[in-house]
Amino acid sequence: MNRPPTPVHLLPRCYGLKELAALYFPNITPRSASTRLKKWIMTTPKLLERLEETNYRPTARILTPRQVTLILDEFGEP
Numbered sequence: 001m002n003r004p005p006t007p008v009h010l011l012p013r014c015y016g017l018k019e020l021a022a023l024y025f026p027n028i029t030p031r032s033a034s035t036r037l038k039k040w041i042m043t044t045p046k047l048l049e050r051l052e053e054t055n056y057r058p059t060a061r062i063l064t065p066r067q068v069t070l071i072l073d074e075f076g077e078p
Contacts, residue, residue: 018031
């Protein structure tokens with residue numbers, strides 16, 4: 001019996017960029033997933049501006065709970 005995938009409900013905590021990216025892109029390597037997620041962020045000016053208000057930097061490896069919430073608000077849950 002095939003069941004649809006269980007939706008992921010993220011807890012409000014810090015996530016590594018690769019960890020979060022792998023949730024959005026589970027079928028590619030974590031490195032490629034993080035590159036793709038960064039590209040999404042960088043090409044979404046409104047999100048990037050809001051993230052920068054939380055001291056986000058494109059080289060960040062760890063995302064704060066607030067930053068994760070902003071990303072989820074923009075892109076939805078993975």
